[in-house]
Amino acid sequence: MKKILPPEELARDSRFVRLSMEDRFSDRRSPGGGGSTSGRTGPTKLTPDAPQAPDRARALMHGIFVGEIQALEGAGRTCWDFEVGPHFDEVPFALKLDMARQCWDEARHCEISIKLSEWMGTELGEFAESTFLYEAACNPDPVLRLTGVNRALEGLAIDVFNTMREFGQSAGDPVLEFCEDWMLADEVTHVKMGSDWLRRITEKDPDRRERALEFQRVVDKLFSLGGFRGEDDDSPIRLARKFREMAGFTHEEVDEISDLSKQARAEGEARLAQANAS
Amino acid sequence: MADSKKPRPAFAPWDRRELPGMFDVEETARRVGHYKWVEMRLFEALGGWVATVPELDVKLRLGTHCYKHAWHADLWNKRLPELREMNTERLTVPPNDEFVTFMDAITEPEGPDQTLEKLVGVYRVLIPHKIAAYTYHLNNTSTITDAPTMRSLRFVLNDEFEDWRDGEMLIQSLITDEADVQRAATHQARCEGLIVKAGGIAGPGSIGSTDVAVPEEVTA
Numbered sequence: 001m002k003k004i005l006p007p008e009e010l011a012r013d014s015r016f017v018r019l020s021m022e023d024r025f026s027d028r029r030s031p032g033g034g035g036s037t038s039g040r041t042g043p044t045k046l047t048p049d050a051p052q053a054p055d056r057a058r059a060l061m062h063g064i065f066v067g068e069i070q071a072l073e074g075a076g077r078t079c080w081d082f083e084v085g086p087h088f089d090e091v092p093f094a095l096k097l098d099m100a101r102q103c104w105d106e107a108r109h110c111e112i113s114i115k116l117s118e119w120m121g122t123e124l125g126e127f128a129e130s131t132f133l134y135e136a137a138c139n140p141d142p143v144l145r146l147t148g149v150n151r152a153l154e155g156l157a158i159d160v161f162n163t164m165r166e167f168g169q170s171a172g173d174p175v176l177e178f179c180e181d182w183m184l185a186d187e188v189t190h191v192k193m194g195s196d197w198l199r200r201i202t203e204k205d206p207d208r209r210e211r212a213l214e215f216q217r218v219v220d221k222l223f224s225l226g227g228f229r230g231e232d233d234d235s236p237i238r239l240a241r242k243f244r245e246m247a248g249f250t251h252e253e254v255d256e257i258s259d260l261s262k263q264a265r266a267e268g269e270a271r272l273a274q275a276n277a278s
Numbered sequence: 279m280a281d282s283k284k285p286r287p288a289f290a291p292w293d294r295r296e297l298p299g300m301f302d303v304e305e306t307a308r309r310v311g312h313y314k315w316v317e318m319r320l321f322e323a324l325g326g327w328v329a330t331v332p333e334l335d336v337k338l339r340l341g342t343h344c345y346k347h348a349w350h351a352d353l354w355n356k357r358l359p360e361l362r363e364m365n366t367e368r369l370t371v372p373p374n375d376e377f378v379t380f381m382d383a384i385t386e387p388e389g390p391d392q393t394l395e396k397l398v399g400v401y402r403v404l405i406p407h408k409i410a411a412y413t414y415h416l417n418n419t420s421t422i423t424d425a426p427t428m429r430s431l432r433f434v435l436n437d438e439f440e441d442w443r444d445g446e447m448l449i450q451s452l453i454t455d456e457a458d459v460q461r462a463a464t465h466q467a468r469c470e471g472l473i474v475k476a477g478g479i480a481g482p483g484s485i486g487s488t489d490v491a492v493p494e495e496v497t498a
Contacts, residue, residue: 001326001388011332011390072341073329079344080326084318093355100321100348103328107341110334124334134329 003081004138007131010073015125016066021132045234046163048171057167058120062127064160065113071157072106074137074149075099082142091142092201098193105186112179119175136219143201147212150194152219155244155257157187159229162240188247195248220260227265231258299420300486306427307361309415311369312480314354316381318370320404321347323385332390333452336397339444346437353430360426373481380472387465394452395465401445402462403469404479409438411484418486 012018046056078099082091114124136148161184168177202209224230229237239261244254289295301309324344331337358366372378384404387395416431453462478484 001323001330001385005326005329009330011330011337013332013334069337072337076325076328076341076344078325079348080322096318096322097348097352100325100345103325103341104345107338110338110341 001080004140005077007134007138010070010131010134012129015123017125017128019128019130021130021135023130044236046167046236048167053171054120057164058117058122059127060160060164061113061117061120062122062124064157064164065110065117065124066129067133067153067157068106068109068113070131070134070137071149071154072103072110074134074145075102075106077137078142078145079103089140089142095142095146095197095201098197102190102193105190109183109186112183116176116179132223139215141208141211143198143208143212144215146194147198147216148219150190151198151249152216153223154187154190154194155220155247155249156223156229156237158184158191158243158247159237159240161187162243163237166238184243188243191244191247191249217256217260220257221264224257224261224264226268226271227261230261230265232265235261295421297420297422299424300418301415301420301424303361306419306424307358307363307369309411309480310354310357310361310427311363311366311371312373313412314351314358314366314370315372316377316404316408316479317347317351317354319381319385320400321345321351324400326385327396330388330390331393331396333393336393336448339448343441343444346441350434350437353434357427357430373479373484374476376472377476377479377481380469380476383469383472394449394458394461397445397449397452398462398465399469401442401449402466403473405438405442405445407473407479407484409435409442411479412438414485 046060047053050056076099078091079096082089082096084090084093084096117124133149133153136153137145139145139148161180165177165180165184168174168180198209198212202212227235229235229239231239239254239258241254244257245251249257321344324340324347328337328340328344331340355366355370358369363369372381384399387399412431412435416428416435419427421428449462453459473479
């Protein structure tokens with residue numbers, strides 16, 4: 001079995017439809033895509049009384065489901081791709097054990113997401129899948145991989161699950177609220193793993209730490225999705241400060257993500273204005 | 279109420295544990311090192327396969343089982359220093375080259391159309407051999423001096439039985455015609471042949487020996 005499995009080789013059954021990143025971000029119907037901000041004629045926060053709330057919640061849940069599959073695959077590949085050892089392209093034994101634990105957690109999240117999707121009236125494969133999460137899990141440097149996946153993307157998962165949990169509360173859906181609460185607990189654990197390993201492995205290598213944090217910034221900005229995630233009142237996905245700090249983010253690091261989200265939103269709105277003018 | 283000062287035996291009448299066991303500390307450490315090595319190779323492979331398997335139910339099971347074998351590796355890793363092996367990497371080795379060849383064959387299937395081979399190698403060959411070797415160890419070690427290893431063996435065996443059942447049911451659900459039967463049997467025979475050459479997951483003697491000493495007058 002080869003090391004580093006490219007995203008195009010991810011195995012899926014016939015129900016799944018793959019969407020390229022380019023198509024994903026140029027599709028106006030996608031969150032943060034081609035101008036998700038085109039819908040910003042009013043608040044786009046996910047609220048139960050919004051006319052599109054059921055479909056948006058179903059689409060988001062399906063996105064969570066495929067994200068969980070890729071998180072499972074990424075953690076599994078980290079178990080396989082790196083040998084145990086002290087060298088640059090090797091990892092500590094305990095890190096591999098953490099990744100195996102994450103495999104189990106992500107497998108449960110897939111199961112939960114499938115049950116929730118059924119509960120919400122969604123069929124698997126009803127929405128397209130893009131492989132952006134797994135792509136971050138292909139970085140050949142294990143520290144960059146862990147930082148990109150466990151801090152940036154799992155950090156986004158904290159924001160998403162917290163938002164969905166609140167949506168479940170406000171919609172009076174105890175099943176949704178219950179499940180999101182459990183998944184949120186796991187995600188805090190995964191982000192903390194990423195924070196801990198980043199600090200431990202790069203303790204004596206500040207350059208590598210900075211490269212990892214820069215990779216995280218790139219991923220964070222990309223997945224601020226044109227302002228889809230942020231701290232504005234109408235942000236569809238709210239930055240979950242309390243849970244991020246539990247997971248090892250400093251106050252300043254959360255501020256930085258908040259700023260990146262504002263930038264992403266401004267850029268999205270500029271793109272929209274340009275598109276509307278042409 | 280019973281008199282609390284009345285002498286009682288240290289071993290209650292129902293406690294039949296005995297001191298003798300087949301393995302000394304050194305032999306136990308050797309076996310435990312091999313166990314850790316095989317559990318590591320297994321959890322790495324299961325983790326790697328998750329992305330290569332299109333069947334959703336299999337994908338999720340492999341992710342779950344991956345963690346269990348990693349946990350087993352951690353149990354054995356923690357046991358080694360308790361067996362006077364402070365450099366745990368020294369004994370984290372395969373029992374012999376033949377066992378490496380066997381594990382290479384187990385982890386060789388990669389394509390999305392080879393789920394059956396992946397499962398057969400693990401659940402019809404490797405895990406049954408693990409269950410056999412762990413059971414032999416559990417049944418033959420000193421029930422007093424080696425109680426910590428026995429406790430871990432019981433936890434591990436519980437997982438192995440559950441996972442074997444999961445895997446076997448997945449295999450049965452994937453075998454739908456004679457061609458599948460042949461595919462499964464061919465791969466199983468190949469892997470079984472290789473592990474026989476290796477002598478099992480801890481090398482020759484993994485499950486003891488069934489040879490008996492025959493008196494000369496009988497053989498004459």
